[in-house]
Amino acid sequence: MNNNERELFKKALSEAMAQKYDEELAECEENAVCSQKHYDKMQKIIGRNVYRPKKKLSKKALIAIIVAAALLLTGCTVAYIYRDEIRDFVEEIYDEFIGITYDDGQHNPSEGITEPYELAYVPKGYEKINEQIRKISVYYIYENTDGDTISFRQNTLDYNIYGFDIEEGYTTIFTYGEIEVYCRFFDTSYHYLWNDGKYALNINSTKILSEDDLVKIIENIVVKN
Amino acid sequence: MLSFLLSITDESNHSRIIYLYNTYHDDMIKLARYRLKKAGLPNYELDSEDVVQNSFVKISKYINSINFEVSEKELRAYVLSIVANESKNAIKEHKYFDDIESHEEVISDDDFFERIEIKETYDMVIDKIKHMDEKYSITLLFHYSEDMSVKEIAGLMGISEKTVYTRIARGKRLLLELISEVI
Numbered sequence A: 001m002n003n004n005e006r007e008l009f010k011k012a013l014s015e016a017m018a019q020k021y022d023e024e025l026a027e028c029e030e031n032a033v034c035s036q037k038h039y040d041k042m043q044k045i046i047g048r049n050v051y052r053p054k055k056k057l058s059k060k061a062l063i064a065i066i067v068a069a070a071l072l073l074t075g076c077t078v079a080y081i082y083r084d085e086i087r088d089f090v091e092e093i094y095d096e097f098i099g100i101t102y103d104d105g106q107h108n109p110s111e112g113i114t115e116p117y118e119l120a121y122v123p124k125g126y127e128k129i130n131e132q133i134r135k136i137s138v139y140y141i142y143e144n145t146d147g148d149t150i151s152f153r154q155n156t157l158d159y160n161i162y163g164f165d166i167e168e169g170y171t172t173i174f175t176y177g178e179i180e181v182y183c184r185f186f187d188t189s190y191h192y193l194w195n196d197g198k199y200a201l202n203i204n205s206t207k208i209l210s211e212d213d214l215v216k217i218i219e220n221i222v223v224k225n
Numbered sequence B: 001m002l003s004f005l006l007s008i009t010d011e012s013n014h015s016r017i018i019y020l021y022n023t024y025h026d027d028m029i030k031l032a033r034y035r036l037k038k039a040g041l042p043n044y045e046l047d048s049e050d051v052v053q054n055s056f057v058k059i060s061k062y063i064n065s066i067n068f069e070v071s072e073k074e075l076r077a078y079v080l081s082i083v084a085n086e087s088k089n090a091i092k093e094h095k096y097f098d099d100i101e102s103h104e105e106v107i108s109d110d111d112f113f114e115r116i117e118i119k120e121t122y123d124m125v126i127d128k129i130k131h132m133d134e135k136y137s138i139t140l141l142f143h144y145s146e147d148m149s150v151k152e153i154a155g156l157m158g159i160s161e162k163t164v165y166t167r168i169a170r171g172k173r174l175l176l177e178l179i180s181e182v183i
Helices: A003-027 A036-046 A059-073 A211-219 B002-006 B011-038 B044-061 B072-095 B109-116 B118-131 B134-145 B150-157 B161-182
Strands: A090-093 A097-101 A117-119 A127-133 A137-143 A149-156 A162-165 A170-176 A179-185 A190-195 A199-205 A221-223
Touching: A003 B011, A003 B072, A003 B109, A003 B118, A003 B134, A036 B011, A036 B044, A097 A179, A117 A137, A162 A190, A170 A211, A170 B011, A179 A211, A211 A221, B011 B044, B011 B072, B044 B072, B044 B150, B072 B134, B072 B150, B109 B118, B109 B161, B118 B134, B118 B161, B134 B150, B134 B161, B150 B161
Parallel strands: none
Antiparallel strands: A090 A097, A097 A162, A117 A221, A127 A137, A137 A149, A149 A199, A170 A179, A179 A190, A190 A199
């Protein structure tokens, strides 16, 4: 049997079916919003929290839109009508790593970090041992007496990609309100990625964070004085 | 189903299922809704959720048969084909008709690949596969692209092993007929 012919036929089959479904999806006017019952069943099938609530406009964003609309009516120019919408992550699979980015190519270039953040909460026992505040990234690292570390990084939403080894580790998504935290766990390191619509935020730790600690960290990120 | 679910203890398979969910769930729902609505099912939105749930149960059951080292296009084709097949089953239940497979003469793979001359007819083969009845194209996809066994394909598609053999044979014959009409 000619293996090249067989491989080419395999490729043709996948190509044909993928094209066919893509053409249908291009025509499709349906959305993918599902009932709570569906997500409950999916959680049982998959064994993880998979619920994705509808993204609602934050109060801040709503006010921004109303103000912008009012300005437009008066003939004023408006830029960045709505900047704070939390972005979905984009996951791309490469040969040797998984790339996660919030750069969707649909926004104007980042201005750099105009509001450096800091953590107002860290898990008990951790003390800050280093920090770096730069125009395009902010970085803190904390350590406890056992030598475990937690680092926090703030980056611009665009021009950044986070890479994870593709062969090791596993991914899970933690949902907190409107925020989806992309979690990638390995044996000795734990990585958490999310964004607040302004910046990409990232925690790397040598020990897994409890859900309680993760939520407190997220809730207590403040603009640095 | 409960005992089957308890058997998913391998964490790497677990993360693969979650990866498939995160990457394809929304398109799976949309494809199911598109097809069920087109078929005239009155509760197509809720039925599409059942289709996707059934699809993930099957994906989980046959997770070890999935090759994750293939291209994204191949993985996507596989996942959406499962949805397409489950959608067909949902439509079939609604319309209450059955498929009767006839006996087909078997063309060997060697003979098939020699006659299809795919190096010269690649684009045409893609076009013909797209327009074939999916019961054949999906069976061929699972058999050739995913290297699944007849037993696995039968379980995945909810048909008998005899029907799988018949569809593979009929699919090959049909594809050759379609290609030869054009040449």
